[in-house]
Amino acid sequence: MSKKVAFYTLGCKLNFSETSTISRLFTERGFQKVDFQEAADIYIINTCSVTDNADKKCRKVVKEALKHSPDAFVAIVGCYAQLKPQEISEIPGVDAVLGAAEKFQLVDLLGTFEKKDKSAIFHSPVSTANTFHNxxxxxxxxxxxxxxxxxxxxxxxxxxxxxxxxxxxxxxxxxxxxxxxxxxxxxxxxxxxxxxxxxxxxxxxxxxxxxxxxxxxxxxxxxxxxxxxxxxxxxxxxxxxxxxxxxxxxxxxxxxxxxxxxxxxxxxxxxxxxxxxxxxxxxxxxxxxxxxxxxxxxxxxxxxxxxxxxxxxxxxxxxxxxxxxxxxxxxxxxxxxxxxxxxxxxxxxxxxxxxxxxxxxxxxxxxxxxxxxxQHIGMETNVLFEADITNGLMEGFTENYIRVAVKYDPILVNETKRVKLTGLNAQGLMEVEEAELEVLKH
Missing domain, CATH: 3.80.30.20 (tm_1862 like domain)
Structure with a gap:
């Protein structure tokens, strides 16, 4: 049976793109990707270092992972891992820390993902991170x-x-x-x-x-x-x-x-x-x-x-x-x-x-x-709807990044619609009249 792997991303859009790419490296090797809140054999946490609470956030996410699977293998990558590898390796439950030059090689470097007595650190000077990874x-x-x-x-x-x-x-x-x-x-x-x-x-x-x-x-x-x-x-x-x-x-x-x-x-x-x-x-x-x-x-x-x-x-x-x-x-x-x-x-x-x-x-x-x-109430514009649902409402964005909320409809997911913006709801999101939703002809 293939091992299950779950991912968690802290920080910027760049980190999200890299986490997704690393996850594909796992699936290409036969691992099964699962959601982070599920039991997994391996948890990969991609960290950020922009603010001073990176340590606190990292510890919290590790703790959450081990709640789901107490014996799971936990690896930390990302900016915080490059800056403070030794500090991270001492967080209870962390099995491996990989720096900027190593994070895209973690499947090869960690091999069978067997837990050891001591955390493994794979870390080079940042000057070695000189390759662009798509x-x-x-x-x-x-x-x-x-x-x-x-x-x-x-x-x-x-x-x-x-x-x-x-x-x-x-x-x-x-x-x-x-x-x-x-x-x-x-x-x-x-x-x-x-x-x-x-x-x-x-x-x-x-x-x-x-x-x-x-x-x-x-x-x-x-x-x-x-x-x-x-x-x-x-x-x-x-x-x-x-x-x-x-x-x-x-x-x-x-x-x-x-x-x-x-x-x-x-x-x-x-x-x-x-x-x-x-x-x-x-x-x-x-x-x-x-x-x-x-x-x-x-x-x-x-x-x-x-x-x-x-x-x-x-x-x-x-x-x-x-x-x-x-x-x-x-x-x-x-x-x-x-x-x-x-x-x-x-x-x-x-x-x-x-x-x-x-x-x-x-x-x-x-x-x-x-x-x-x-300023945009009363205007007609195009909205690309997303799959996120909150309190029965789904959201989307206009071309100029106004967040729109409508009643959930699975047909709308990943569809671009012509809508009329009618007013703001209690959450400050833009509402539209559903009767005026029309599929754009491509």
Whole structure:
């Protein structure tokens, strides 16, 4: 009888694409994939290290796995595994830890997955993680996350990602087109392009290759049949060029939706963070997007409580975001990370104050999101419905990323419909009149 294996992913869309690819390595070798809440022989946990509670989350997931199968083999991979392998190996129940260069080889490295007295650590310096591994999620949801870039050459003072994932590297446009066509053949309608620093795609001059993200987007737009929607998961403002914005504005496949990290609306703090732009660049990008796509959804990452951020600096960020024509925020209270320059900076902001500032921005985010949604009431648009069901309602997204809720109907799953947006429900989701649902003719 084949061994059963279950997977759990913490963190970003990139991690989801890699977990899915690792799971396919197991099924190709005859393992049976099961849901994480089921009894399994092996549990693989893909970790994140963006915030300071990675250890707590990892321990909790290991504990949950062993509730289902006390004698199961537990392996930990991902960013946290690269940064703190010894620490993870000491978590009760962990049998193996694999770093960035080893995670795609875990089936070969771990062999029979027999438990030993001591945790096994397979870990190399991050400089050895210099190969690009093609990855995409498959069979998990209506949308597929397709990894096109990995690693980062930036040196932001708060970030451990370069230490966890290594230098920037990319797939080729040719290989990505091949993957996109494979995904299209499976019936998936939407692909989300993911990476650590997407705008840095293809810049590998040391290898004699210079492709750009614009060239990739243009090729996907023109050459992939069967995919209705492409989304760009996140792109740095200094790398979001006018030609990329123009391509999205004129494309029928690239959705009017950008997620653009800001991190701070204070030039002083941006300089301390070693970001590669000042706030005027951000203002210009938003203005350019909205001039060409007035209904475009724009999401923003922002960090509060960074060292030396005074109340005046925070209010500068708050007012900047309040006046900006954006749609929602992802807010992170700053958390100290080992081996970063910011860890030892003066002007530490108390945790309580960081949380207060984060709460203020989250309230602002809700206001921004509601205002963005309300602007679209009465409009007709296209929605791609997903399989997720909550309280008898299924959800979907408009082209510009407005979340829609309708009464569950299995026929709607993975279908694109023309709908009229009628108002917000108690959960802040957009409602539509079911009588007006019409299947789009392809």
């Amino acid at each position: 990855s995409y999620s498959f069979g998990d949801r209506t949308r597929t996350f397709l990894k096109v870039q990995d690693g980062c050459d930036y040196s932001c003072t708060f970030c451990t990602i370069p230490q966890a994932r290594g230098k920037s590297r990319s797939d080729t446009v040719e290989n990505i087109l091949r993957s996109a066509n494979e995904i299209a053949e499976s019936g998936v309608k939407e692909i989300v392009l993911t990476g650590v620093n997407l705008g840095d795609f293809g810049i590998q001059e040391d290898k004699g290759r210079v492709e750009t993200f614009y060239q990739l987007a243009k090729a996907l737009d023109e050459k992939v049949e069967g995919i209705e929607r492409f989304r760009i998961s996140s792109i740095e403002p200094n790398l979001l060029t006018d030609e990329i914005i123009s391509l999205v504005a004129n494309s029928k496949k690239f959705m009017p939706h950008f997620h653009i990290p800001l991190q701070s609306g204070s030039d002083k703090i941006l300089k301390l963070m070693r970001r590669r732009y000042l706030r005027q660049v951000y203002t210009d990008r938003v203005a350019s997007i909205k001039a060409q796509m007035p209904h475009c959804c724009i999401g923003v990452d922002v960090i509060v409580g960074f060292p030396c951020e005074t109340e005046a600096d925070f209010l500068e960020t708050y007012n900047f975001l309040n006046e900006l024509d954006i749609s929602y925020l992802h807010v992170f209270p700053y958390s100290e990370r080992d081996n970063t320059l910011a860890e030892n900076m003066p002007g530490v902001v108390p945790q309580k104050e960081r949380n207060r500032r984060a709460d203020m921005l989250r309230i602002l985010s809700e206001k921004k999101k509601r205002f963005f949604y309300e």
